Amino acid sequence: MARAPGGQLVKKRRRKQKRRVRRRRLTGKPIIGITCEVHKLKPYFSEFELMCDYRYVRAIIRAGGIPVLVPINPLRRDSARLLDHLNGLVFIGGADIPPTFYGEKTKKKVAPMYRGRTYFEMWLYRAAQRKGIPILAICYGMQLLNVIYGGKLYQDMSTQVKGIRNHVSKRNPMERVYLQEDSLYYKIFKKKTMMVHCQHHQAVKVPGKSLRITAYADDGMPEALEGPPRTFAVQWHPERQEKDPVQQRLFRHFIALARTGVRPRRV
Template sequence: MSEATRQAPGGPGDADRSPPVIGITTYLEPARWGVWVREAALLPAPYARAVERAGGVPVMLPPTGGLRGVDALVRRLDGLVIAGGGDVDPDLYGADRHPETGPPQPQRDRFELALVRAAVEADLPFLAICRGMQVLNVARGGTLVQYLPQEVGNEDHAPAVGMVGRHRVHINPTSAIGKIMGDGADVPTYHHQAVKRLGKGLSAVAYAADQVVEAVELQGHRFGIGVQWHPEEGDDRRLFEALVAESAGR
């Protein structure tokens, strides 16, 4: 991590610097507004607010079919958030579909896998959140646990349908996340899948009490962090501030 990671925007010279542009991936879902029911690119507002409050300019990235433009897109961004959402298709990591795994979203899966790979290649700072961390792991050749309650014997990671819960995570204090957040935190959580086999170059740096991997880092990347929790749903802005600071220094 560079010095920019440790200094949030607001220091000398920042008045002359444009705020970094942070792309945020989106859902592609049917939605209703006014008299219309149409397919729409959707993003829960807390993502954009978290980026803006951290000093960045949020830009929504709909899952387009034109994958040849992904490299050009990455070159125009200063940073990236891979947002949460539905389950990654288990076919993409060579597994049979579990009954509790959600329906496939091939366009979003293809787009986000290509986007993550391009961001890694370009050394673009990124924060991968919940599904985003799972996309990162699959993009690096890893696999996923498809239904955590069956694996760990509890529902602590998604305690109520449609409601964000909280639990404690234990963080390696020498990791990049540990230097940002310390050795532990109570975090907002809502997920029923998680990392199983780590992808190439990823290190697990935080765990829940039941040993579910809660955060990963991409070794050798200037800022490549994935968290299984939802920092945009809480008041702790440190991860977004660190992403924006690193993106501003790019």
């Protein structure tokens, strides 16, 4: 017996619906901007080179986002147009923020970065905040966030704080952090304490306005900040713990939040 025409129509509709779902999954990925680190002048470069540790890129891809590098751009109008196409923004690690940005003179053991990056990323953060773009600030990114809100930094923990562990050890970069139970990070990681990859000689000394410290290292040094909406700031490097499923929760949570800003497209 021949099948009824109605049954064929139903199958065609189902196939079309499946294709639409597949397309939505592809177009529904959030576009995540990743800032670049500045490396010193080389003889064969005009001024400096911009770089990004590929582990940041891999972390975004693994969590379901589309990574796009955001270079330093003095043309604010052009950068504002770029922000219109981003669903999230990652501020990566780097050298030291020039102490003049938080009202101090440079001490020994400080290696100030290119000031142009600090100026640009301060503007970039504020512009992204105004647009409600989710932000993930890592290491230098967390310190930048604190300075933007008027906070202070320890320029060098080893000379300014007694009795702390070595936070820049290359042999043993892992350290234990403790999360406050009323914090956003406790909800994300579902742990009171965990081991993280951490390498930094500077740290938050005085938290900025509207910021609160919600994670500490075992020696009492601040390891995470929260306060501004849709913003995450950690001192450690979750992107370096690629095989740790616990650390990847932060990226998945960030991407899930960024996905809420993806505009639906017609298919």
